[in-house]
Amino acid sequence: MTKDKLYTKIMALIDERIESAKMAIALAKESRDNETKSSVGDKYETGRTLMQQEVEKNRVQLHKAERLKTELENIDLKKRFGKVEFGSLVSDGKNLYFIATALGKIEVDGKSCFCISLASPIGKALHNKCVGDKISFMGKTIEIIEIN
Template sequence: MELHTMKLKVHEVCLALIQSRIDGLNNELRGFQAAANEESKSSAGDKYETGRAMMHLEKEKVASQLNQVLKQQKVLRELHPERKSEKVELGSLLSTDQGLFYISISLGLIQTPEKVFCISPVAPLGAAFLGKKRGDLVSFNGKSYKIGEVT
């Protein structure tokens, strides 16, 4: 598959993964709300209050995770995957002798049918790739990455 076509597919998969995470976190939040609505104060007193406080903390943790994932979704939606570039920048897909990298958000390894590492431009390796072009060599953590095609 041509690299630019693959970039469009990788972007679609990233959006779908993020949407799936958003849906899952929203379901968890709805579950917390349903549990809170069904709860009635028991005679246990302190036990009830402790359980309620723990549930509130979990709900806050999930809400925070949702906020982070929504920020990732915003970054993805602001990218223009149809745009081509000669130098590595936010939104670039690049091939290296160590694999494929999509400079976007930190999702780790995804399968699209090729394995692609989705990394943030602020991650150390992502930052090392920025501004590089075909044929450049990037060294990171004792490993060398020879850049092939960039799109």
Template sequence: MNKEQILNTIKIKVEEKVHAFEKLIAETRASNNDTKSSMGDKYETGREMLQQEINNLQRQLNETLSQQAVLQKITSEPSLKVQNGALVKTDKGLFYVSVSVGEIIFNDQKIMTVSVESPLIKAMSGKTKDDQFMINTMLQTIEEIW
């Protein structure tokens, strides 16, 4: 498994999310400016709703920027135990411990990207190859760690 390529794929996905949020914020701000009018209170509610949407998008952008910062600290060095930056194969699937951006396809394999804060990673944190752990009453075995 080429962890460096997997990490780069995740970085690109997060970068695309950052650009998408920045674009949405700019478009929403532009539409907010369009509603400025001397028509009175009728437009104040609409402007407030747009401002709330901008605030929501800004919060999501900040979370995505935090994910980007976490990714900058991750190396593609081999891991012997489950930790940030580890690629873990269990009998139930393949997991990359980094940030949670969902499923990625790499070399025709599904890899779930999972945050160290997730219950799954907390259950397997620090474990090594052939160790078992329990999550949601399901016993899993760690088959390989890269």
């Protein structure tokens, strides 16, 4: 698995999140705006309020995804890393870790990579470590074999 392919897959996933949030906002706005006045009184306003809350919730999700995309666009894929930091791809011989954002396990070309943030427990443990360094995480010893 190359860092370029992994990055392309991650950006595609984030683009999907952005489009999904935009679509959800549009649908919630349409539902809110199509809500008809009811003779029951408060039912009309309650429905509109719920739809507006749905719009706001999806706007927050959209903002998070767009901010994440902007962060990831700042990664220099050609940079050679001497230590684990934001944008590095780390191998311990068994697992790959992409230090960027918490997206979980991503499959590319039949191989798995854990996309983690520096704020995660394992991200904190790996941060600023070099090839050959060992960390203890969840009762296991992890030795850094390669950093890209």
